[in-house]
Amino acid sequence: MNREENALRFVKERNENENIEKLEKIITILKQKQLEEEAILAAILQNTLYKNKTTYEEIKEKYGEKTAQITKECVNIEEIIETNINKIDNTTLSELITTITTTLEPIIIKVTECAINLREINEEEKEQKIKIAENIYSPLAIKYGISGVDWQIQDYVFKQQNPQAYQKIKKMVKKSRKEREELILQIQKEVEKLFEKEKIKIKVHGRPKNFKSIYEKLKRVSFNQMYDLYGIRIICEKEKQCYEALGIVHSKYEIIQEAFDDYIAKPKSNGYQSIHTAVIRNKDIIEFQIRTWEQHLRIESSLYWQYKRVKKFKELEKEISWERQLIEWQKSAGEDTFKKRNLGKKIFAFTPKNEAIVLPQEATPIDFAFAVHTEIGKKIFKTKINGEIAPIETKLKNLDKVEIITAAKPTIQKNWLNYVVSEKAKSKIKNYFKIKTSPKKTTTPQKGQSIKKIKMAECCHPLPGEDVIGVKTTKRKIIIHKKDCKNIQLLPKNKLVDIAFEKEKGTTEIKITAIERAGLLGEILTEIKKSGAILKSTNFKIKKTGYLEAILKIEISSYQKLEKLLEKIEKIPSIQQAERI
Numbered sequence: 001m002n003r004e005e006n007a008l009r010f011v012k013e014r015n016e017n018e019n020i021e022k023l024e025k026i027i028t029i030l031k032q033k034q035l036e037e038e039a040i041l042a043a044i045l046q047n048t049l050y051k052n053k054t055t056y057e058e059i060k061e062k063y064g065e066k067t068a069q070i071t072k073e074c075v076n077i078e079e080i081i082e083t084n085i086n087k088i089d090n091t092t093l094s095e096l097i098t099t100i101t102t103t104l105e106p107i108i109i110k111v112t113e114c115a116i117n118l119r120e121i122n123e124e125e126k127e128q129k130i131k132i133a134e135n136i137y138s139p140l141a142i143k144y145g146i147s148g149v150d151w152q153i154q155d156y157v158f159k160q161q162n163p164q165a166y167q168k169i170k171k172m173v174k175k176s177r178k179e180r181e182e183l184i185l186q187i188q189k190e191v192e193k194l195f196e197k198e199k200i201k202i203k204v205h206g207r208p209k210n211f212k213s214i215y216e217k218l219k220r221v222s223f224n225q226m227y228d229l230y231g232i233r234i235i236c237e238k239e240k241q242c243y244e245a246l247g248i249v250h251s252k253y254e255i256i257q258e259a260f261d262d263y264i265a266k267p268k269s270n271g272y273q274s275i276h277t278a279v280i281r282n283k284d285i286i287e288f289q290i291r292t293w294e295q296h297l298r299i300e301s302s303l304y305w306q307y308k309r310v311k312k313f314k315e316l317e318k319e320i321s322w323e324r325q326l327i328e329w330q331k332s333a334g335e336d337t338f339k340k341r342n343l344g345k346k347i348f349a350f351t352p353k354n355e356a357i358v359l360p361q362e363a364t365p366i367d368f369a370f371a372v373h374t375e376i377g378k379k380i381f382k383t384k385i386n387g388e389i390a391p392i393e394t395k396l397k398n399l400d401k402v403e404i405i406t407a408a409k410p411t412i413q414k415n416w417l418n419y420v421v422s423e424k425a426k427s428k429i430k431n432y433f434k435i436k437t438s439p440k441k442t443t444t445p446q447k448g449q450s451i452k453k454i455k456m457a458e459c460c461h462p463l464p465g466e467d468v469i470g471v472k473t474t475k476r477k478i479i480i481h482k483k484d485c486k487n488i489q490l491l492p493k494n495k496l497v498d499i500a501f502e503k504e505k506g507t508t509e510i511k512i513t514a515i516e517r518a519g520l521l522g523e524i525l526t527e528i529k530k531s532g533a534i535l536k537s538t539n540f541k542i543k544k545t546g547y548l549e550a551i552l553k554i555e556i557s558s559y560q561k562l563e564k565l566l567e568k569i570e571k572i573p574s575i576q577q578a579e580r581i
Contacts, residue, residue: 042070253279271517461508470499
């Protein structure tokens with residue numbers, strides 16, 4: 001008996017209601033995607049662990065540590081979604097899923113399982129399952145290009161949400177799902193043989209257009225003008241090969257002239273590059289998209305950075321599936337690469353019930369308590385981090401589990417302001433102690449002596465709304481710094497003076513790292529304008545690697561607006577990081 005058969009027997013013994021037929025369907029798909037044995041075993045065992053019919057330690061002993069880890073992460077994904085689906089926004093929840101996994105295998109397993117589960121959905125679970133499939137698993141499938149599964153999820157969701165439109169499009173397409181998949185496989189094999197003959201190394205992916213996409217596109221064009229019902233993507237190693245590939249495709253099939261676009265020669269405004277062409281094969285119209293790996297992964301920046309890091313020592317593997325290739329790239333780039341890219345300037349901490357709390361970096365249990373509920377924040381007695389008693393000023397790490405033990409009466413203290421970073425915690429503490437945030441008069445260095453000038457520190461660029469302090473100089477000047485500015489921490493107290501930020505705006509600098517592309521600067525400037533900020537100066541550097549580094553000096557009305565602006569900029573395609581410096 002092999003390990004897979006052993007695992008199937010094990011779960012059946014522990015849980016007689018386990019659907020073995022469903023597991024076998026999941027296993028078949030995962031094997032097609034060339035996932036390793038440990039991931040296959042985890043897919044079998046995850047539901048048994050989720051239902052507490054086994055333990056992590058038992059799985060580790062019977063099937064090894066890697067299997068146990070992937071199984072545990074699959075269960076974590078399930079529990080996190082169940083607990084938080086109606087409490088935090090879907091984008092944040094998807095980001096959270098990528099941070100709680102150390103590899104891509106658990107995501108591939110759960111997305112595949114979702115596609116299979118939708119085929120046998122019952123009425124009681126229907127609404128919640130559809131919501132999770134549409135808002136969490138479908139975007140993850142698209143993000144990581146989990147072939148076959150992404151469009152299946154979208155089709156099943158669309159069928160449940162709009163059955164009349166689904167049936168109408170089904171009649172238009174005139175082919176069953178199985179027939180469409182078989183057609184794609186036939187074309188893939190044809191194309192692979194063509195390129196083997198020409199000795200050009202490529203990767204071929206295919207997909208039938210899902211019904212939801214057809215439905216949306218019908219709002220813009222007629223069905224007869226839809227050239228992408230069947231799509232084949234050819235990925236080449238070099239740009240020159242893309243044009244060679246185009247010639248090979250055109251030599252094999254009849255060309256539809258009006259469907260040709262060369263976005264490699266003329267990229268779209270968002271940096272998208274690919275050759276698009278449509279051809280006639282028998283009675284079917286097939287769209288081909290031809291591009292390099294670099295152009296392909298540039299569409300999804302988190303994958304692009306991994307590729308850039310490892311491509312110099314890892315050639316395209318023709319016999320390896322797309323999913324397997326991603327997993328190998330991730331291993332080469334380091335486990336935390338895509339996790340860090342998704343995390344940005346926030347962390348996730350969890351309540352004992354696994355509810356996710358989104359916090360700024362360097363947040364403490366005090367921030368956490370106020371984020372859960374104001375009354376909990378006011379009555380902190382003890383805190384536990386990952387089961388251990390910890391000081392309330394401890395800086396939380398991503399994925400920490402935090403328990404707040406409360407007292408019967410308020411324990412809130414004014415000095416907690418020194419240990420919080422979230423606006424909510426600061427505001428609640430100040431309100432409790434009636435600390436006014438309105439401007440105060442500046443304290444002068446010496447009684448009766450005037451101050452010639454107040455300047456803003458160039459090192460930390462304080463902004464309205466931030467906690468600031470004045471530093472007296474020998475020339476009757478006061479330099480306003482942020483209270484946490486590292487340059488003033490060792491100054492004697494007689495040099496410091498309480499002061500309020502009385503200006504309406506402040507000046508600061510932001511650093512943007514991005515993949516250079518046409519139209520990028522315009523999109524950044526649009527977000528700056530929307531925020532009400534004024535651009536004072538710019539400094540751009542474009543590196544040989546294709547990365548762009550920009551230092552922008554802006555004038556803005558508050559640091560809260562700056563934080564929102566940085567979040568907006570980071571959502572622009574090809575932006576890797578936007579930070580204050």
